[in-house]
Amino acid sequence: MTARIQVQQEARRGGLIEVRVLIQHPMETGFRYDSLGRQTPRNVIHRFECRYGGVEVFRAAMGAGIAPNPYLRFFVRAVESGDIECRWIDQENVSGSVSARVTVTG
Amino acid sequence: MSTPHKQGARRRALASLVVLLALPRRVLAQPSVNPAPGIDARMLNTPQGTLQSILNGAPMRRGRVRLELPPVADNGHSVPMVVRVDSPMSDTDYVRRIDLVSEKNPVPLVATFFLGPQTGRAEIESRVRLNGTQRVTAIAQLSDGSFWFDAVDIEVSEAACLDGS
Numbered sequence: 001m002t003a004r005i006q007v008q009q010e011a012r013r014g015g016l017i018e019v020r021v022l023i024q025h026p027m028e029t030g031f032r033y034d035s036l037g038r039q040t041p042r043n044v045i046h047r048f049e050c051r052y053g054g055v056e057v058f059r060a061a062m063g064a065g066i067a068p069n070p071y072l073r074f075f076v077r078a079v080e081s082g083d084i085e086c087r088w089i090d091q092e093n094v095s096g097s098v099s100a101r102v103t104v105t106g
Numbered sequence: 107m108s109t110p111h112k113q114g115a116r117r118r119a120l121a122s123l124v125v126l127l128a129l130p131r132r133v134l135a136q137p138s139v140n141p142a143p144g145i146d147a148r149m150l151n152t153p154q155g156t157l158q159s160i161l162n163g164a165p166m167r168r169g170r171v172r173l174e175l176p177p178v179a180d181n182g183h184s185v186p187m188v189v190r191v192d193s194p195m196s197d198t199d200y201v202r203r204i205d206l207v208s209e210k211n212p213v214p215l216v217a218t219f220f221l222g223p224q225t226g227r228a229e230i231e232s233r234v235r236l237n238g239t240q241r242v243t244a245i246a247q248l249s250d251g252s253f254w255f256d257a258v259d260i261e262v263s264e265a266a267c268l269d270g271s
Binding site for chain 2: 016017027029031052055057058059060061062063064065066067068070071072073074075076077078079
């Protein structure tokens with residue numbers, strides 16, 4: 001699974017950090033049939049979490065209602081310089097992660 | 107000593123006891139706290155059931171939440187969505203969670219976002235699948251336990267073929 005994270009490199013203490021994550025994933029609904037009429041099993045990223053300096057700051061429970069190649073944009077309050085790490089897992093137990101480093105000034 | 111017949115009865119009694127012990131767990135395991143829609147959707151297959159599992163009997167009021175969806179979507183496979191909640195996101199007054207509920211999707215609960223004071227701003231953007239023209243509801247639970255919502259009507263020209271049709 002390829003994924004991309006976009007975070008500004010520097011932030012001021014107490015300010016906001018915008019986190020944008022894009023994950024390449026089909027988010028199979030389980031309602032689709034292939035050319036041979038076989039049902040494609042449901043496979044979605046059902047759990048997504050974001051940790052900042054090792055502490056969970058944001059979590060999402062997702063379903064087939066989230067579009068393929070899920071995109072998420074959310075905010076995190078800048079506290080200390082550290083890694084913003086996002087992890088997720090799908091129903092075939094395939095997990096992935098991306099991380100970015102943020103330097104907090106002031 | 108017990109006859110084979112009596113032993114069978116005891117086994118049955120034991121088996122029913124095991125079932126009885128297992129049952130409440132099953133009921134408790136229903137997603138009243140964290141409905142991960144991909145996993146356990148059995149109880150959540152109606153919008154009403156979904157709302158019930160989120161609210162658990164509590165009232166919800168319109169306001170404080172703003173759900174942004176385009177009025178018309180050509181393609182239901184990927185519809186841009188922004189949800190904002192008017193909250194200071196301080197240590198004492200913040201948004202705990204935001205639920206997105208669809209009226210027509212086979213699984214009404216689209217997603218649940220869990221936030222906290224560390225989130226800084228209660229604003230989330232994503233892209234959703236919508237199975238036809240419908241009303242989408244965003245429900246936010248604040249740190250004081252109160253529920254607020256916003257509902258938006260959206261016309262979807264080409265539904266996401268969620269039901270295989």
